[in-house]
Amino acid sequence: MDPVISVRGLVKTFGSTRALDGLDLEVAPGEVHGFLGPNGSGKTTTIRVLLGLLRADAGEVRLLGGHPWHDAVELHRRLAYVPGDVSLWPKLTGGEIIDLFARIRGDVDERRRDELIQRFELDPTKRARTYSKGNRQKVALVAGLASSAELLVLDEPTSGLDPLMEAIFQDCIRELRDEGRTVLLSSHILAEVEALCERVSIIRAGRTVESGSLDSLRELTRTSVTATTERPVEGLGALPGVHDLEVRAQLDGDTEVRFQVDTAQLGPAIEVLSRAGIRTLLSQPPTLEELFLRHYGDQLEPDELVDDAG
């Protein structure tokens, strides 16, 4: 099937600032795709280009088989957008704003609207100017989730929501996924992305630095292992891909080892351990946070360079 979103080499400059610098992004139909990046890395700019609000300077962008700038109106019939920075008309109530969006979309589903208002515990009779940040966000969420659009573009949609509402949001997204709809989820909340997304794209300074399924990304980083063995472990330090090895003899004669290992090298490392007689074994796959920090933290890079050289 053709991808729902296909971006190749996208460039967007504002004056002398190069906000997007050859960004790639591909989202397949029916998937919930996580879109990650630090503040100012170009997530919102990318979304604005996808929505036809900004014009791409270079690169190829296809959205639902169309051109986001030229076919904006046609494409927008098929998508719903939830911004992260929600600004509402102060004199209108939340209920009025939700209805207005549904009617302009031509996509009114009263039952679903009421259900969502109830699930998110939103008071639709309050004027927008009296809503808190979280409640403004709920108005935008209800307006977006109430639509029957095949693609949802969500730009940090849960900023300001409490954990209870966060859980309800995740339920809603799973329901959408089960209906076969596609979601592009830009988020800072890594637990949320880990819970919802099969595939993620990580961008930095306007470029995609990593893209793929969470499983394949995990293989690119290290697993941390803690084990106790009957006998001293031999030859672990000599294995390729093992880092930060700590060995401690325990009072009862057992040996405790802790180390990090490149996930691709996990098998050989376990073999070495089992030769020493494993009593306990704790193996932790890398969290998304570690994946994320690997591409963010400049301070990690020298370490990586040494590893590459070795």
Place this chain on the structure above:
Amino acid sequence: MTSLVGTGALVRLVVRRDRVRLLAWVAAIVALVAVTAASTKGLYPTQRDLDLAAAAVRDNPAALAFNGPDQALDTIGGQIAYQVGAFGLVVVGLMSLLLVGRLTRTEEDSGRLELVRSMPVGRDAPLAAALVVVGGAQLLTAAGASASLVALDQEVHGSVVFGLGFLGVGWVWMGLTALTAQVAENPRVATGVAGGALGVAYVVRAAGDMSGGGLSWLSPIGWAQKARPFAGETWWPLVLLLAVAAALVAAAVVVAERRDFGAGLVPPRPGPARAAPGLRSPLALAVRLHRTAIAWWALATALLGLVYGSLAESIEDFIGDNEAIADILASLEGVSLVDSYLSTSLLITALLAVGPALQVAGRMRAEEADLRVEPLLATQLSRPRWMGAHVALALGGAALALALGGLGLGVGHAAVGGGTGQVAELTVGALVYLPAVLLLAGLPVLLFGVAPRGTVGGWLGLAVAFVIAMFGELLELPQLVMDVSPMQHVPPVPASGVRVPPLAVLAALAATTIAAGFVAFRRRDLRPG
């Protein structure tokens, strides 16, 4: 007095942040007084001119209602006080209420004050700082007004009383807005209530001045005029103003001490949980957003027309053989004074009618700057349809204000004996200005498309047209400069007949300008503020 800790720092912050705005208010009001005083001296060079002017006003209730009571109108000082009049006092009140509202409830509503209050700053310090700054600015305004009168050879005593009248009214509305800002939770309501009180004060004294004065004692604006600058000054009405101002400030402090941060005394009422059936299109949304502003502009234009119209028949007495004024009005040969007065009135009405279009265009830009347009354009709503809704309201609002202005002029003139035919004739006459008004209204539309952050530049276009219309001939501007203003190309009905070619050219230019704005907006990026 720990509740005032930090006031000094906040005063410096406010002055730093709003120095241009503060200076602009002070300078504008001082200039209003100085220019009026200078031009009054120029217009009535002899005692006979003054006597004629005084006689004309005395018998004209509309003139008294508009400006103020009949006090020593046959002296230059009295004329100056009358010409600046209640209008000047209303502007002073506006200055106070807009500035105080901005510095108190708007700050609180925006959340900025929360940050400030989290620091070692006393509970009353923000309010105190606002009062120090606005009170100081009013003091500067009053001193500037008095000084400019003295500089124009007016008596010191009268000049000081005149300035103190400004100060008193300024402080009363400062205190009143400080109070409404504590009571109302919404900044618009806070300034709206104070503005409503200003309107009532103006109308009450208008009724009083027309009917002999008693009623004017119910209005603080009336008190400033009852201090009789240049007409046998009385000081005690000024004391009354200061006492009321002090009482209002005290009341504001009492309420401020008792209420919660962010709350008012009046809790907000819930609104509808569902949108009315009509709220279903970008046009319906635009109507909802702009209707109040357009209604106010339309009302103001209609009232202005009504007042101008009601003065039309007395214009000959008013001017008498004053050649200076006759020259300004009758720039056309063989035209009656009344007709050229009505032409000038229509021109001013037309200039005012551009206002709603500029305000709507400014709000259209704010919709983009404040990120409210993005979710709308992320639906199937096209850019031209979204922009079209706002532009329709801008142009429609201008046309409505223009038509009502003409209607008001006609009704006003008919009421004082101009004949019922005037109603239709002047309404249609106003519409002759429509192409020129739409061209000036089209300027911010074009700017919005081409350079959205410059949308506010539309006001500059109106200001240029205004200066050319009002002062072009006095300043003897070259024809080339005069021709810049579209208003100058409109045949001045009813003094002259309607000529179609210039109107057709103006209409074509307006259409092109507006269309270019649409095309440019379609091609550009959205630019948040």
